[in-house]
Amino acid sequence: xxxxxxxxxxxxxAVDPPRSLKAASPRKKAxxxxxxxxLFAGSTVAVLTTIGIVVSLVFxxxxxxxxxxxxxxxxxxxxxxxxxxxxxxxxASGAFGAVPLFVGTLLISAVALTVAAPVGLYSAIYxxxxxxxxxxxxxKPALEILAGIPTVVYGFFAIIVVAPLLTQGGxxxxxxxxxxxxxxxxxxxxxxxxxxxxxxxxxxxxxxxxSLKEGALGLGATRSEMIIHVVIPAALPGIAxxxxxxxxxxxxxxxxxxxxxxxSADLTINPLAAVTTVTVQIVTLLTGDQEFDSAKTLAAFALxxxxxxxxLVLNIAAIKIVKKxxxxxx
Amino acid sequence: MSNVxxxxxxxPRRHRAEKRFRFFGVAAICSGLLFLGxxxxxxxxxxxxxxxxxxxxxxxxxxxxxxSGADYAGLVKAALRKDFPEVSERGDKLQLYKLVSDGAAxxxxxxxxxxxxxxxxxxxxxxxxxxxxxxxxxKGLTENRRLSDRQLIWIKTLSGKGRMETKFNAAFFTSGDxxxxxxxxxxxxxxxxxFSMVVCLALALPLGVMAAVYLEEFAAKNRWxxxxxxxxxxxxxVPSIVFGLLGLxxxxxxxxxxxxxxxxxGMVLALMTLPTIIIAGRSALxxxxxxxxxxxxxxxxxxxxxxxxHTLPLAMPGVMTGAIIGLARALGxxxxxLMIGMVAFIVDIPHSLLDPATALPVQVFLWADxxxxxxxxxxxxxxxxxxxxxxxxxxxxxxxxxxxxxxx
Numbered sequence: 001x002x003x004x005x006x007x008x009x010x011x012x013x014a015v016d017p018p019r020s021l022k023a024a025s026p027r028k029k030a031x032x033x034x035x036x037x038x039l040f041a042g043s044t045v046a047v048l049t050t051i052g053i054v055v056s057l058v059f060x061x062x063x064x065x066x067x068x069x070x071x072x073x074x075x076x077x078x079x080x081x082x083x084x085x086x087x088x089x090x091x092a093s094g095a096f097g098a099v100p101l102f103v104g105t106l107l108i109s110a111v112a113l114t115v116a117a118p119v120g121l122y123s124a125i126y127x128x129x130x131x132x133x134x135x136x137x138x139x140k141p142a143l144e145i146l147a148g149i150p151t152v153v154y155g156f157f158a159i160i161v162v163a164p165l166l167t168q169g170g171x172x173x174x175x176x177x178x179x180x181x182x183x184x185x186x187x188x189x190x191x192x193x194x195x196x197x198x199x200x201x202x203x204x205x206x207x208x209x210x211s212l213k214e215g216a217l218g219l220g221a222t223r224s225e226m227i228i229h230v231v232i233p234a235a236l237p238g239i240a241x242x243x244x245x246x247x248x249x250x251x252x253x254x255x256x257x258x259x260x261x262x263x264s265a266d267l268t269i270n271p272l273a274a275v276t277t278v279t280v281q282i283v284t285l286l287t288g289d290q291e292f293d294s295a296k297t298l299a300a301f302a303l304x305x306x307x308x309x310x311x312l313v314l315n316i317a318a319i320k321i322v323k324k325x326x327x328x329x330x
Numbered sequence: 331m332s333n334v335x336x337x338x339x340x341x342p343r344r345h346r347a348e349k350r351f352r353f354f355g356v357a358a359i360c361s362g363l364l365f366l367g368x369x370x371x372x373x374x375x376x377x378x379x380x381x382x383x384x385x386x387x388x389x390x391x392x393x394x395x396x397x398s399g400a401d402y403a404g405l406v407k408a409a410l411r412k413d414f415p416e417v418s419e420r421g422d423k424l425q426l427y428k429l430v431s432d433g434a435a436x437x438x439x440x441x442x443x444x445x446x447x448x449x450x451x452x453x454x455x456x457x458x459x460x461x462x463x464x465x466x467x468x469k470g471l472t473e474n475r476r477l478s479d480r481q482l483i484w485i486k487t488l489s490g491k492g493r494m495e496t497k498f499n500a501a502f503f504t505s506g507d508x509x510x511x512x513x514x515x516x517x518x519x520x521x522x523x524x525f526s527m528v529v530c531l532a533l534a535l536p537l538g539v540m541a542a543v544y545l546e547e548f549a550a551k552n553r554w555x556x557x558x559x560x561x562x563x564x565x566x567x568v569p570s571i572v573f574g575l576l577g578l579x580x581x582x583x584x585x586x587x588x589x590x591x592x593x594x595x596g597m598v599l600a601l602m603t604l605p606t607i608i609i610a611g612r613s614a615l616x617x618x619x620x621x622x623x624x625x626x627x628x629x630x631x632x633x634x635x636x637x638x639x640h641t642l643p644l645a646m647p648g649v650m651t652g653a654i655i656g657l658a659r660a661l662g663x664x665x666x667x668l669m670i671g672m673v674a675f676i677v678d679i680p681h682s683l684l685d686p687a688t689a690l691p692v693q694v695f696l697w698a699d700x701x702x703x704x705x706x707x708x709x710x711x712x713x714x715x716x717x718x719x720x721x722x723x724x725x726x727x728x729x730x731x732x733x734x735x736x737x738x
Contacts, residue, residue: 032634036548042540046562049601056579119358126355143362150662152691153713156698157369191365222344224351252569254665279571283668304575315567
């Protein structure tokens, strides 16, 4: 007579295995399937969010472009989205040429990347190739604090310290620096981006095979020659991908520019002047009391759509570059 | 010239280049750390003052006539006139009244409501000084453009009699926003932030864990899974303001949820935090060795039992660390909250998730925009409160990782 080999209970139970050893009942299986379906539903929230973003931005933008032609928006040189108090007011319809905003955004981003790229790159190289491991363990997290500080804090710092310093410094050497200059906003934003650039550079450098480095050193290269001629070229795709990600972050950054850059939509590439950016205008258009269906508020969604698309392209390009590069060594 | 000579000739130049290269590295690190140091120092120096407050001792005769007319400000003014009887001109009197805060009248009203027996008696009260007096007194009464010479003399007289002193500014933590810098506090913003964080965690943690478990343990490797992954990675890099636009269009305009509510703020922040938690959760699950799963499966556990009884509990410290880091980021986030209207001037402390509220970083933004100089001090102080919370959260994440991390 077959008995359950693992049963340690009385013989009367022997023919009937403990409940937990029975094959799962159909009901239990159904419950498990339901739970897995629930888990699946959880994983689709990310997709739903993306769909939500795209649908809401596109929907409102289409309504905006019914009022203002797409070409006027993308190529217009004049931005003054005021709402009319009286119907016959001068410029009552507002002007929605977004080129000054694009130029302002690019100007501030350029300043920021000019700061973040070399500083981030050099600190990552130094920490990866020169620094004592103990020193590295202290300095790396310290630099990463820069990325954890809320952006309002940077904005405040830009207003109370950096901007006055630049204005005074500019006066001393005979330049007139606006109190809300692109330079101040860009500088502070650049500092915020340093750890971002350095951590990606660090990943890329560490991924370069040791044999390449040893080969260069074995041929008599100095450490810096090895880094410049072997490590950086080998890590270049990773670094480039990191720069693209940094650019996408800088373009989408809001609070620093809202606080430290201005609202004046002048078309200029002078970093000492006040410029405005896409994100600043989104905030300006949507805060305060106003009706929701005016061209003014819809314009914010059109700008948002543009911002989303540009950052999306940058992100996807960056991820592609980094992935392609990884395949070379792994 | 032989090869060796040729190489040796170039060596000094190459060593100089090496030194230069190293110097750039050190300079880059130092400039980053220097910026960090200057930023923290200047904010601490600016903000430290806001944690103390100047108070003035007044002997107030609680006149029943004025109380019945609810003219509590009149009581305060009468007390000031009694202290400086020589002040008679109207302009001078106005200057005199400006020594103490408008909050003095509110405080007096509260005292009368609490204890109506004081009506008709003379009470001694410490009332807050006005913002300009507060700033001047804390800085040691030097030259001050915001105060007249006469006001400075009055202040010196009062402080000479020991009737002015600074005390810990408890009101900064217990009161809401105010137009008067000396009365403004972070309580509204702090409550709003805490409410938003609770909503954010309650939504993002379960959803994040569910998504991570599904993608790591159950999902087939197909195009759909890949699509979800691309989505998650991309969402992690979408500018935060775009999430604000999403919240405005979907939560407010489509579902008609209330503006300025911490509930909506928390929902928007949850969507932003979700990718962080999913990514952290997946790497924590991946770190659990397959032997654990195989052992569970081999003794007859179903795949679901394996995950929920064994894999997930072992991965939980990693998941929690990711959640705290994501939450810390959400706590400092401002831009999406501006989009959904959490940027109003709000005095009352919110009591529910649907009451209008602001959040700590939004309060920083609002105060940084205010013209009064005294708000600069408040802004820096609010930043310090925010940074303390961030520090605590990050420390919790580090401790959690150190304490529960299992190295397989």
